[in-house]
Amino acid sequence: MTKYHLDVIWTDTANDGRELAVTLTNLSDSPLSGFTLGYTSITRTVRPSVCQNGSMVRRQANYHEYAPPAGLTLAPGDSWRFVETSLSRKALHSNDGPKSAFVILADGSAEAVSVADMQIAGFEAARAERSNFTLGVLPQPASVAVASWMARAPVHLKLEGGSVTEKRVVGGVNALARRLFTLRANPFVFVAPEGAVALRLAASATLAAEAYQIDFNGSDIVLTYGTELGLRHGLVTLAQAMMAAREDSGQFAFPFAGRIEDAPRHGWRGSHLDVSRQVYPLADVLRFVDLLAWHKLNRFHWHLTDDEGWRLEIKRLPQLTATGAHTGLDRPILPQLGHGPFGHGIFYTQEEARAVVAHGRAVGVEVMPEVDLPGHCAAAIASLPELVDPDEPESYWSIQGYGNNALNPALDATWTFTRTVLEELLAVFPFEVIHVGGDEVAPEAWLQSPKAQELMARERINGTDGLQAHYLKRVHAFLSAQGRITGGWEEVAHGGGVSPERSLLFAWTLREKTAELAALGYDVVSSPGQTYYLDMVQAGDWNEPGASWAGITPVETSYGYEAQGDDPHLALRLKGIQACIWSEHITSRERFNHQVFPRLSAIAEAAWTPEAMKDFARFSTVAPLMPKA
Known part of the structure; x- marks a missing residue:
């Protein structure tokens, strides 16, 4: 499991301005302090840096290193966000953002950071006019009741809240998807622009260990699960459904309203x-x-x-x-x-x-x-x-x-x-x-x-x-x-x-x-x-x-x-x-x-x-x- 996660948002601002918002989340079991964040990005900071809530330590070509405010400690599950506005170019694609990142500790050692795709604002959940779509999920869930479909599938779902344990499971499914589909966007983020579809998680003692339920309501999704196993299954279902709908939007779509209830047939x-x-x-x-x-x-x-x-x-x-x-x-x-x-x-x-x-x-x-x-x-x-x-x-x-x-x-x-x-x-x-x-x-x-x-x-x-x-x-x-x-x-x-x-x-x-x-x-x-x-x-x-x-x-x-x-x-x-x-x-x-x-x-x-x-x-x-x- 990767101990740290990075979300990045690109925004075009007034007067041909631009900003890069970077958020580091601590998924480890221990508080994080006395560190810097290094990342590599073809969209470079131009000296002098203009950074809110952080300071640039050094930069060489595509390598950047930033320090948090003095004395900052990130408890497990907490995040540090900084915004850089002195940037070399306008980003045109998600891969113009950070490609790799690492937390550099006080002793000089470094820990890898999982890096989500750079996001840009502009998604809005809308209902599709058609209804004859397929849910691109395998294996087929036990019960699928879709009242309507989204006109366009989201690229990511934004986790709202969530415990550090839940965030780790979400991060693990992101990593799984990235290993299997190197050309596709990671399905889940912890930070997103306005308009992103929200994903809320809820544990339920009434569901079996591997069971889960997903309720779709436009731009709000609730995933209820029995244990971490059920949570992981539900996240894979959401990831598959999004990827299928974006891969072939003529045949597959992502639910706008409806419910999936699921549990395995065999143990x-x-x-x-x-x-x-x-x-x-x-x-x-x-x-x-x-x-x-x-x-x-x-x-x-x-x-x-x-x-x-x-x-x-x-x-x-x-x-x-x-x-x-x-x-x-x-x-x-x-x-x-x-x-x-x-x-x-x-x-x-x-x-x-x-x-x-x-x-x-x-x-x-x-x-x-x-x-x-x-x-x-x-x-x-x-x-x-x-x-x-x-x-x-x-x-x-x-x-x-x-x-x-x-x-x-x-x-x-x-x-x-x-x-x-x-x-x-x-x-x-x-x-x-x-x-x-x-x-x-x-x-x-x-x-x-x-x-x-x-x-x-x-x-x-x-x-x-x-x-x-x-x-x-x-x-x-x-x-x-x-x-x-x-x-x-x-x-x-x-x-x-x-x-x-x-x-x-x-x-x-x-x-x-x-x-x-x-x-x-x-x-x-x-x-x-x-x-x-x-x-x-x-x-x-x-x-x-x-x-x-x-x-x-x-x-x-x-x-x-x-x-x-x-x-x-x-x-x-x-x-x-x-x-x-x-x-x-x-x-x-x-x-x-x-x-x-x-x-x-x-x-x-x-x-x-x-x-x-x-x-x-x-x-x-x-x-x-x-x-x-």
Whole structure:
């Protein structure tokens, strides 16, 4: 979160005069004193400066630095405004104002300031004559009742009043919009010229945590919300509606009078991202989290490990990333899935992972990590020889073609490894659910391992499923003792399975699996490959990118699928729905955007919007406005 916010207003005055009004707002937790404000602007101050309520300290070309009146202290939420009238030129565009700014503290250090677009007076809210407009919001709110539309959408909404906490949330949504739409105006300001549409905020204990209500009354808007989550959702709705109406004023408009009442349909609205099979730099992961937030998706399932690469630093096991994060002709894991011949791979440090967690929480997205156990562990086993039973021949192969790629439940080293990984994972990721995979262990795994045979005889365990269940029950007990919930793919229920208590399973192979798991007493998230796997092809053409083991999945299929249906068990146990992005075929950003959009937008609407409010024709007009990677 940026601690400080800058609003700038340009005014043309009489006799060819001009003034630049600059307002700095303190959004931090601490009072601000003994500081100066530096900013860069192509509209320059001409010496001698003529400044009200401040003084110019120095200027070099486009760099300006101003000091407040002596002794000024800004409490959290307070603002300092100064006006400069000795200016070099008439501003013609919003980007003629400050482009960057920073608060310079007494010790010489500097803190970044979020800079809003420079504003100019002249907006006036007016009612449109037409009524056949669309609200450019995705996902579609639960209830939309618009009596009339604005003739012209506002560029910004001016926050009236507001606590410092509310201002921080507003500032956070501004920052989110700026990161995703670098060419569009920031949607909210704290200071504005006369005529600006006012936004008032009101908390309500009667609304659910993620719920909000927006009342439109000409130049006055009231956003009522349950918690900060609901406030953020309402602000995103307003931002989307303004941007859409300004992007295509023939099709979309901003409400003049009416009401939106909204709350999510499902509590779990997520997307998975496989960062093992292809490389996703940290900046791409952070942008993906932003994309989820803009879609009102609230769970990021971060698939950090697989056969092709171990992507998370484990400090007590540095070999995992020194060896397991890379493929190459000179590596234990040879080039895979578009990788080059040497040195392909990256990993995320624990500090980088914490940065993703913090970024997610700042935009309302919780991060659930996944380390895939006991299968899909070729990279881990190649890194740590002690994870191999030396007397076990290469005797089974995963569906992806890896030999002996599953952690052997009979080895003491397996549990030492597992506990070490989980302990460090818990220290990095505070979210209550830890996903441990549990999928696609080959049917004959471990059966020719003498140590596994001894364990099976001693504990009366039947086959591979029984061995996996034996291992996962131990994982489940460990996580439960730490106060966490065990997440896993549907196979976690096999072989006797882990207890449904403190478990959350993800159904993926067939649509019917969601109800089957719910009938067994498991809380479940629906992620069927036939509808929510975004690596599936969207058409049957030879050159269409993607996989097709689950069939062809056009956007209409993802949008129209109803996970809950009429099953009574799902009414109790279905926690939500989730997209899955497996990366085998995603070898470029263009392929990523082709595979993911607009299907991710479709799943976001399926997760949020009541079935009765879904309309594919309306969705198809709004989806192209959504940002991409």
